Every structure is written in C-alpha cells, then in structure tokens.
Amino acid sequence: MARDFSKVIGKIDSIAAKVYEDLEQSEIPYLLLPTRTKSNIQFNEQLSVWKYGKNTTERSAKSLDGAYMMLRTMYMVDFIKEMIKTKKSSTLREMYYISEGWDLAKFHSQPESDMLAEDLEVITQCMREDFKLRPEEDGARVIGNLTIEEITRNNEKKKIHCQDDVGDSGYSIPYNVEPEKITFKSADAKFILAVETGGMFDRLVENEFDTSNNAILVHLKGQPARSTRRFIKRLNEEKKIPVLVFTDCDPWSYRIFGSVAYGAIKTAHISEYLATPTAQYLGVTPSDIENYKLPTDSLTKEDIHALKSELSDPRFQDQFWKHEIKLQLSLGKKSEQQALAKYGLDYVTDTYLPEKLAEMGITKK
Amino acid sequence: MARDFSKVIGKIDSIAAKVYEDLEQSEIPYLLLPTRTKSNIQFNEQLSVWKYGKNTTERSAKSLDGAYMMLRTMYMVDFIKEMIKTKKSSTLREMYYISEGWDLAKFHSQPESDMLAEDLEVITQCMREDFKLRPEEDGARVIGNLTIEEITRNNEKKKIHCQDDVGDSGYSIPYNVEPEKITFKSADAKFILAVETGGMFDRLVENEFDTSNNAILVHLKGQPARSTRRFIKRLNEEKKIPVLVFTDCDPWSYRIFGSVAYGAIKTAHISEYLATPTAQYLGVTPSDIENYKLPTDSLTKEDIHALKSELSDPRFQDQFWKHEIKLQLSLGKKSEQQALAKYGLDYVTDTYLPEKLAEMGITKK
Numbered sequence: 001m002a003r004d005f006s007k008v009i010g011k012i013d014s015i016a017a018k019v020y021e022d023l024e025q026s027e028i029p030y031l032l033l034p035t036r037t038k039s040n041i042q043f044n045e046q047l048s049v050w051k052y053g054k055n056t057t058e059r060s061a062k063s064l065d066g067a068y069m070m071l072r073t074m075y076m077v078d079f080i081k082e083m084i085k086t087k088k089s090s091t092l093r094e095m096y097y098i099s100e101g102w103d104l105a106k107f108h109s110q111p112e113s114d115m116l117a118e119d120l121e122v123i124t125q126c127m128r129e130d131f132k133l134r135p136e137e138d139g140a141r142v143i144g145n146l147t148i149e150e151i152t153r154n155n156e157k158k159k160i161h162c163q164d165d166v167g168d169s170g171y172s173i174p175y176n177v178e179p180e181k182i183t184f185k186s187a188d189a190k191f192i193l194a195v196e197t198g199g200m201f202d203r204l205v206e207n208e209f210d211t212s213n214n215a216i217l218v219h220l221k222g223q224p225a226r227s228t229r230r231f232i233k234r235l236n237e238e239k240k241i242p243v244l245v246f247t248d249c250d251p252w253s254y255r256i257f258g259s260v261a262y263g264a265i266k267t268a269h270i271s272e273y274l275a276t277p278t279a280q281y282l283g284v285t286p287s288d289i290e291n292y293k294l295p296t297d298s299l300t301k302e303d304i305h306a307l308k309s310e311l312s313d314p315r316f317q318d319q320f321w322k323h324e325i326k327l328q329l330s331l332g333k334k335s336e337q338q339a340l341a342k343y344g345l346d347y348v349t350d351t352y353l354p355e356k357l358a359e360m361g362i363t364k365k
Numbered sequence: 366m367a368r369d370f371s372k373v374i375g376k377i378d379s380i381a382a383k384v385y386e387d388l389e390q391s392e393i394p395y396l397l398l399p400t401r402t403k404s405n406i407q408f409n410e411q412l413s414v415w416k417y418g419k420n421t422t423e424r425s426a427k428s429l430d431g432a433y434m435m436l437r438t439m440y441m442v443d444f445i446k447e448m449i450k451t452k453k454s455s456t457l458r459e460m461y462y463i464s465e466g467w468d469l470a471k472f473h474s475q476p477e478s479d480m481l482a483e484d485l486e487v488i489t490q491c492m493r494e495d496f497k498l499r500p501e502e503d504g505a506r507v508i509g510n511l512t513i514e515e516i517t518r519n520n521e522k523k524k525i526h527c528q529d530d531v532g533d534s535g536y537s538i539p540y541n542v543e544p545e546k547i548t549f550k551s552a553d554a555k556f557i558l559a560v561e562t563g564g565m566f567d568r569l570v571e572n573e574f575d576t577s578n579n580a581i582l583v584h585l586k587g588q589p590a591r592s593t594r595r596f597i598k599r600l601n602e603e604k605k606i607p608v609l610v611f612t613d614c615d616p617w618s619y620r621i622f623g624s625v626a627y628g629a630i631k632t633a634h635i636s637e638y639l640a641t642p643t644a645q646y647l648g649v650t651p652s653d654i655e656n657y658k659l660p661t662d663s664l665t666k667e668d669i670h671a672l673k674s675e676l677s678d679p680r681f682q683d684q685f686w687k688h689e690i691k692l693q694l695s696l697g698k699k700s701e702q703q704a705l706a707k708y709g710l711d712y713v714t715d716t717y718l719p720e721k722l723a724e725m726g727i728t729k730k
Contacts, residue, residue, distance in 0.1 A: 094703050150533070168536030199458050
C-alpha cells in the first residue's frame with residue numbers, strides 16, 4: 001500500500017506506459033484486471049481475508065466503447081497526478097463533473113467514472129485514497145477512551161480525546177484515515193463495539209456503556225464507509241483491541257458484519273487494508289430472537305433470497321453462520337437492535353450486552 | 366416553548382386531565398388539533414413563518430380505533446414523564462418498541478407512534494425534544510469561527526471551537542440543541558452558509574472557504590434534521606448572523622430551503638422555533654444553469670410535478686421563486702452544486718460563490 005505519493009504516481013504512470021508500449025508495438029492496447037464477482041473471491045489463508053481469484057477481465061480498445069474507456073483512463077490518470085501535485089482531493093461526484101472538460105472522454109454517468117476509479121485501484125494495488133478520490137459519505141462517529149492525533153488541513157497536529165475533547169456526538173471519522181492524516185496516540189479499551197444504527201449508538205452513549213465497560217464505540221451507519229472499516233482495522237491491529245459487531249438481525253446486517261470482518265466483494269482487491277479478520281459477531285442473532293423473545297417482523301421475499309445467497313457466500317461458511325441462517329429461515333422472522341427496548345431503555349446495557357459479552361468470553365460472568 | 370421540564374409535565378398532565386374530565390361528565394373523550402395539510406398552513410405576519418390555520422381535526426374515542434389511540438396517548442404521556450424523571454431520552458424507534466409492553470395499547474407500526482408524538486407536540490405546543498424523544502438521524506457538521514459550550518452527559522461544561530478544537534470533519538450537532546444542552550459562547554462570521562451535500566461541504570472546507578471568507582459552514586445533509594434547523598435558527602437570532610442556503614438546483618432542494626426559511630408542513634406547529642425567516646437562497650438557481658453553462662440532467666415527471674406544486678405552495682409565492690421555477694420548467698433541466706466542478710475544483714470558491722455573494726450584497730464586488 002503506497003503511502004508515498006511519488007510511488008502512487010509511479011504506479012499510475014506505468015498504466016500510461018503500458019498503453020504507450022502496446023501502441024508502439026502496433027498492438028491494440030488493453031489492460032487486464034481481476035473479475036469482480038462473488039464467484040471470483042477466494043479465502044487468502046495468509047491474510048485471513050477474501051481476495052479476488054484468478055479470473056481476469058480484459059479492457060481492450062478493440063471496440064469503440066473500449067477505446068473511449070482507454071482515453072478516459074488516460075485523462076483520469078492525468079487528473080489524479082494533478083491533484084497529488086496541488087495537494088487537492090475530490091469527491092467521486094466531482095470527478096464525474098470534471099470530465100465535462102475532457103471532450104470525447106466525458107463520462108456519461110457517475111457509475112462509469114466510479115467503476116474506472118475502482119479499475120485503477122485494482123490494477124495499481126493502490127487505494128482510492130491514494131488517488132485523492134473520496135466518496136460523498138459522511139464520517140461515522142466514535143466515542144471511547146482513545147486519543148487521536150489528526151493532521152488538519154493547515155498541517156497542524158491536533159490531539160483529540162474521544163471522550164474528553166468531543167461533544168456527546170463523538171469524534172467524526174474523516175474520509176482519510178491513513179497514517180499521514182490520523183494516528184492513534186493512546187487507546188485503553190477492552191473491546192471495540194461497532195454498532196449498526198445511530199439510535200443504538202446514542203443509547204449506549206447515553207447509558208455510558210463506553211465508560212462503565214471500558215469500550216470504544218464506533219457507529220457503522222449502516223453499510224460502513226471504507227474510512228470506517230479502515231479505522232476499525234487500524235485500531236484493532238495497532239492497538240490490539242478485539243472488535244465486536246452489533247447489528248440488526250437480518251441478512252443485510254450480516255453483510256455489514258461480513259464487510260467489516262472479511263471484506264466486501266466490491267473492494268476485495270484491498271481487503272487486507274479494510275477487513276478485520278478477528279472481528280466477531282455479537283448479535284442480534286436469530287437465536288437471540290428466541291432466547292430474548294424479541295419483537296419481530298416477517299422475512300420478506302428479498303430477505304429470504306438474501307439469506308439463501310449467504311448460505312453459498314464463501315464468507316458465511318462456518319458452523320455458527322450456517323446454524324444461525326438456517327434457524328432464521330425456519331423462524332421466518334427478523335428483528336432489530338432497538339427491539340431490545342421492549343424491556344426498557346436500560347435493558348441492552350444492563351442485561352443483553354453483559355450476557356452476550358460473558359457468553360463470548362470477553363468479560364467474566 | 367417550555368425549557369423547564371416541570372412545565373412540560375404540567376402540559377402533558379393537562380391532556381390526561383381533559384380526558385378524565387370528559388369521562389367524569391359522561392362524555393366520550395376527544396382531543397382537538399389543527400389539520401396538518403398544505404391547505405391549512407398560513408403565513409403568520411408577526412412571526413414571519415408559516416403556521417397551521419384554523420382547520421381542526423378531532424381525535425375521539427367514539428370508534429374502537431379512536432379509543433385505542435386515546436389509551437396509547439395515556440401510556441405515552443406516562444412514558445414521557447418517566448423519562449423526564451429519570452433524565453433519559455429515547456429514539457422514536459425505541460418508543461415504538463417500548464409500546465410492546467403496553468398490552469392493548471401497543472402500536473402496530475412506527476408511523477403510528479411517530480404521529481402520536483407529533484399530535485402531542487401540536488396539542489401542548491411543546492417540542493419533541495421537551496418530551497425527550499429524538500429521531501435516528503445523525504447530527505450535521507459545522508466548521509467556522511464559533512465557540513460552542515456543550516453540557517455533556519456527565520453534566521460537564523465543554524467549550525469547543527468549531528475550527529481549532531475539532532478535526533477536519535467539524536463539530537457534530539447533537540440531537541438536542543436547546544439552551545440546556547448548548548450555548549453559543551462567541552461567533553464571529555459575516556454569514557452562515559448552509560450547504561446541502563457533504564461533497565460540497567468538504568470542498569469548501571478543503572478550500573478553506575470558512576477562514577478566507579469568514580463564514581460558518583453548516584452541512585444540511587439533504588433535508589435537514591430538526592436539530593440542524595434549530596441550530597441555524599438560534600445562531601442567526603442570537604448572534605445576528607445572516608443565513609444563506611446553497612443547494613442543488615431542483616425542486617427537492619427548494620423544499621430544503623423552504624424548510625430552513627419558512628418551516629415544513631409537518632412541523633408548522635413549531636415553525637417559529639425551527640425556521641429562519643431571513644434566510645436567503647444563494648443557489649444553484651435555474652438562472653445559474655444558463656449564466657454558468659452548468660452540466661444538467663433533464664427534469665423527470667416527478668420533478669415537473671414537484672415544481673408545479675411549488676408554484677401553488679404558499680412558501681414560494683414571491684417574484685424570485687415564481688420567476689426561477691417558471692424558468693426551470695421552460696428549460697426542462699436541473700443541475701447539482703457539484704456540477705460547478707466542470708470548471709475545476711476551485712471554481713466554486715474562487716469564482717461562483719464570490720460572484721453570487723457580491724450579487725446578493727453580502728460582500729463587495
């Protein structure tokens with residue numbers, strides 16, 4: 001992973017060099033990259049994450065569309081170099097609009113330009129952040145006994161303690177969480193609890209679960225942004241703090257867990273930078289629906305389809321997940337984190353979480 | 366507006382008293398409240414905001430459904446009193462689940478319980494925040510020369526400067542922004558710029574627009590949460606700083622402006638606490654599409670319908686809006702804030718905003 005932007009420039013320059021070489025040899029220029037589908041992700045034993053397999057896709061200038069795409073690639077490489085040089089960054093949306101000035105190379109839709117940015121990542125083994133490209137998503141929030149040093153836009157070092165120096169909304173994770181932007185000065189916690197919904201995050205903050213249980217709370221905000229996953233990964237690795245994931249009880253939430261623990265299909269080329277292989281799923285589990293008699297909704301057709309698809313997803317092949325997914329299909333029910341409020345606002349912190357943590361061996365009964 | 370929770374308790378107790386009285390007089394209990402539709406909002410000259418008119422709706426226990434609703438009202442009043450007593454708060458979602466324990470009074474869906482919470486606001490003239498109820502939404506972000514004092518969950522006073530004491534993601538607005546939670550210690554800015562998208566907010570931050578133009582930047586995050594509108598309103602009123610709204614150029618964005626400036630239909634009962642009547646629309650305007658030759662998309666059927674509906678919306682009856690909306694209908698086009706990136710990443714801060722600010726008389730040409 002390139003931290004050093006001169007390395008990034010070297011890597012993207014080599015793409016242009018490849019195309020130039022093809023042309024010089026009177027060959028039709030093409031680029032090879034891994035196929036980005038579920039059937040082409042494999043478990044990498046060494047890294048303990050899911051990575052792309054050996055299937056490749058060719059992007060060639062043979063067709064007119066392919067030639068346009070090659071032209072766009074050259075423009076984008078140029079734009080990225082310009083941003084690195086001027087210390088700017090841009091959103092993926094802005095880059096799409098920037099292409100208005102690229103004449104024939106103009107993109108027709110944002111998915112086209114997003115896809116090309118991903119292609120460049122895959123080819124160069126860099127991250128979008130190395131290209132100074134960022135998403136629209138807002139940063140997630142963090143509360144806990146953790147001191148972060150952030151290099152601000154004015155190049156000042158700012159130390160922020162994620163309990164003492166922030167309001168009750170916590171510290172907002174910036175879109176760039178690489179070491180050139182943030183470092184973890186100190187972190188004292190028994191575990192990191194990654195929480196799907198804002199309602200539950202605020203509940204845990206209000207109930208002071210972070211101080212009473214020595215936990216760092218991270219709000220995932222649904223399907224977590226890359227920066228959130230990378231933040232959790234770095235905190236886990238650098239400070240050796242275990243990660244627990246607390247979500248709703250439905251197939252979409254299991255995918256959230258999957259992307260935190262094993263990586264997502266779309267970003268499997270950088271799984272080792274985003275995924276936290278030791279992350280554990282805390283709940284809500286289908287078993288919890290029964291054990292805690294939680295309020296439920298019926299599974300929809302889409303839910304059932306997604307659960308069945310997870311049964312064949314390489315990320316959900318262990319005993320635990322096979323059992324829980326099958327149980328859920330037989331129950332025909334799903335539930336939400338906040339459903340625990342059935343027993344009152346303190347139930348989750350006084351009863352549910354302590355019981356689950358003890359069960360998982362994180363704390364003593 | 367009740368700050369004092371004993372007043373809130375007094376007001377919600379009086380609802381119970383009204384029902385009790387009706388029953389004692391052998392009458393079927395009922396509650397009267399204003400009809401919450403577009404046809405029943407009127408401009409209040411004194412407050413310069415849109416408020417509900419004289420049409421009322423009766424909630425009576427005559428029908429079985431009505432009787433259940435009355436029962437739920439009593440339970441909810443009780444739950445709110447309990448939260449005030451124990452210094453707790455809950456999300457609207459949690460309240461829905463809490464009702465699982467209310468036996469016959471259990472809600473069947475969250476819209477039902479949300480609606481009842483709004484009814485209680487309308488009847489008591491309190492705000493949801495007074496009832497300790499809050500939404501799921503995340504707080505928006507603020508960057509600028511502004512010092513906030515926040516009373517944290519531990520009852521400590523924490524001073525936060527929204528440039529020097531925060532990271533580049535800014536200060537997160539908490540869900541409660543009433544004076545018992547936050548006060549503005551100092552604010553030195555020529556104007557507040559409320560920005561629709563996160564991409565544009567981050568662009569302005571990266572380009573240091575807040576420091577170079579002495580502006581307080583507030584991220585609206587699409588249709589702004591109540592807390593964001595209330596935050597802007599208080600900052601405008603208490604610190605006498607003008608508010609400018611910077612959004613995409615489409616009918617949905619005009620509604621965002623409308624809710625900041627005049628109040629939203631759903632919350633017209635508390636418009637005077639949420640709306641900033643002096644807020645001005647900066648752009649992107651349909652005229653800008655022509656003047657700046659911006660990239661556009663065609664209006665969809667839904668867009669056209671929404672624009673036509675705005676032509677009859679009491680909040681969009683002035684010259685400016687009539688002209689711009691008609692222009693947009695004749696252009697058949699819409700555009701986005703980030704479309705300004707067509708001319709490069711600095712165009713918005715170097716050219717567009719300075720020109721618009723001069724045109725509006727906020728800064729000198």
